[in-house]
Amino acid sequence: EADIYQTPRYLVIGTGKKITLECSQTMGHDKMYWYQQDPGMELHLIHYSYGVNSTEKGDLSSESTVSRIRTEHFPLTLESARPSHTSQYLCASRPTGGAYGYTFGSGTRLTVV
Amino acid sequence: TQLLEQSPQFLSIQEGENLTVYCNSSSVFSSLQWYRQEPGEGPVLLVTVVTGGEVKKLKRLTFQFGDARKDSSLHITAAQPGDTGLYLCAGVKNAGNMLTFGGGTRLMVKP
Numbered sequence: 001e002a003d004i005y006q007t008p009r010y011l012v013i014g015t016g017k018k019i020t021l022e023c024s025q026t027m028g029h030d031k032m033y034w035y036q037q038d039p040g041m042e043l044h045l046i047h048y049s050y051g052v053n054s055t056e057k058g059d060l061s062s063e064s065t066v067s068r069i070r071t072e073h074f075p076l077t078l079e080s081a082r083p084s085h086t087s088q089y090l091c092a093s094r095p096t097g098g099a100y101g102y103t104f105g106s107g108t109r110l111t112v113v
Numbered sequence: 114t115q116l117l118e119q120s121p122q123f124l125s126i127q128e129g130e131n132l133t134v135y136c137n138s139s140s141v142f143s144s145l146q147w148y149r150q151e152p153g154e155g156p157v158l159l160v161t162v163v164t165g166g167e168v169k170k171l172k173r174l175t176f177q178f179g180d181a182r183k184d185s186s187l188h189i190t191a192a193q194p195g196d197t198g199l200y201l202c203a204g205v206k207n208a209g210n211m212l213t214f215g216g217g218t219r220l221m222v223k224p
Contacts, residue, residue, distance in 0.1 A: 033211070039152070040199055042216040090155050099144035099163050099205065102212060104155030 003027050006091050006105035013081055013112055021076045021108045023091030032074040033102070035090040036060060043090065049074055050096075081112045116140060117204055117215035125221045126192055134187045134218045136202035143205050145178055145185045146212065150199040192222045 004025040013019055025032070030051045035043040035058075045058030049068040063085070064078050074093075078085055088109050092102040120135045136145070144163040148156035160169050162178035162185065169176045173196075175188040189196055199219050203212040 031211075040217070040219055043156075043201070043214045045211070048211060092155070099146075099161050101146050101148075101158035101161055102156075102203075104157070107153070107155050109153070 004091060004093055004103050004105040006089075006108050008108060009106060010109045011111070013110075015080075015082055015112055017081050017112075019078050019081055019110070021078075021089055021091075021110070023074045023076070023105060024072050025074075025093045025103070026072065027093060027095075027103065028071065029093035029103075030071065030096045031094050032068070033092045034058070034064075034066060034074070034076050035092065036062065037088045037090055037107075039088065047076065081110075083112045086110060086112050116213045117202055119200075119202055119215040119218050121218060122216065123219050123221075125223065128193055128222055128224050129191050130222075132189050132192055132220070134189075134200055134220070135184070136186070136204075136215050137184045138204065139183065140204075140206060141182050143182070143207055145182070145202060145204045147176055147185070147187055148201040148203065150201060150217075152198075156199075156201055189220075192220075194222045194224050196220060197222050 007022045032049045034047040037043050044060035046062040047066040049055045088107045090107045091105040094100050094102045118137050146161045147159045150156040160176045165180045165182045167178045173190045199217045201217045202215040
């Protein structure tokens with residue numbers, strides 16, 4: 001049973017549309033992350049949060065924005081989608097401290113046409 | 114240049130063969146993790162190693178952390194088609210900090 005949920009799993013939208021990718025976790029983890037990944041390729045960190053009202057940009061420049069109003073919820077928004085945003089978006093969380101691994105969601109496969 | 118270099122990038126083998134995947138860096142990590150990702154899914158944690166020289170076994174998978182904590186290896190014995198996937202190593206430089214992922218090794222095991 002998944003403890004971190006991403007919706008939708010698949011999304012096909014037109015250029016210029018605003019979209020929000022949802023990510024929720026039930027584990028009470030403080031740290032949450034968004035990664036972008038092309039199929040079978042490496043993960044690129046685009047946003048992260050260490051707690052409520054804390055958000056930072058990752059290593060990969062992204063036109064998306066995130067918010068963290070509640071511990072369990074970390075949505076990602078694209079104000080105006082473009083074909084270059086076509087990719088898989090993965091959300092992950094982990095507890096604070098120690099050598100804990102990340103728990104990943106199943107991802108959202110976004111296609112912008 | 115990536116902080117964590119994985120090799121090989123691609124590996125296609127027959128069922129029953131053995132294989133080793135490597136994860137190398139010039140940096141020291143406080144811990145290192147291995148994940149497996151199947152197509153269309155998120156990565157799933159396989160193991161965390163924290164002590165230099167540590168060896169962990171998970172059924173047919175053997176993980177080793179280098180003595181200097183700069184590298185790691187994953188050895189699979191008698192590979193099966195179910196082992197097919199993308200294998201990712203990821204390191205933490207300081208406890209509590211975020212992971213740095215390697216580029217991944219894509220493994221295909223043919224029946």
